[in-house]
Amino acid sequence: MKDLEKEQFFVSFIKENKKRFYLLAYSYVKNEQDALDIIQDSIHKALKSLYKVKDLQSIKSWFYKIVIRTAIDFLRKNKKMYVMEDVFLENNLPPYNNSYENFDLKKSLDELPLKYKEVIILRYFEDIKIEDVANILGLNINTVKSRLYKALKILKLNLENEEDL
Known part of the structure; x- marks a missing residue:
């Protein structure tokens, strides 16, 4: 395939999926402008x-x-820490609908270590096959599966603990 055709395909691919990529970047940095820069x-x-x-x-x-x-x-x-007041945070949520509508789930996801969080986001929120998640992250398929299992176990425990409060 010629470079021009690849470029046109890539541009249309980006246009069709721009919200997904934004949400993926936002899930890492939690800041609208930083996500757009990424x-x-x-x-x-x-x-x-x-x-x-x-x-x-x-x-x-x-x-x-x-x-x-x-x-x-x-x-x-x-490596920065952003300190925000609740009112400021509510007024500055990203402009797109966030996939993580359940506040307890979002909080539990944010508390996960990055290695678990990224497999959950890619597999369940981005609906990417396990084989592709492994490829994206440069991991063995079994490593991805074990991280998914561990992440789901942690999420379940965190959500059950939230319900008990």
Whole structure:
């Protein structure tokens, strides 16, 4: 496939899935502007190396991998703690509908270690197959499965503890 065709396919792919990518980046950084910056950086990185992609079917997992790595790099570079008042936070939620509508679930997800959180988000919120999650994260399929199991167990315990309060 020619580079121009790949580029056109990639641009339409990004346009169709921009909200999903934004929510994925937002789930890492919890800040609208930072999430938008991550998406912009990810698209820039992807366009620079688009010629390396041989199969268009792999673009989805390839770009998810770029977004996740860019978000993690961003977090490493910008280890900041944001302190916000509840009123300020409520008025500055992201403009898109967040997939994590259940507050207790969102809170429990936020408390998960990153290695568990990312497999849950990719598998259940982004509806990506386990094999593709493994590919995106550069992990063995069995590692992804065990992290999913452990994450679900932790989430279940956290949600049960919230109900008891």
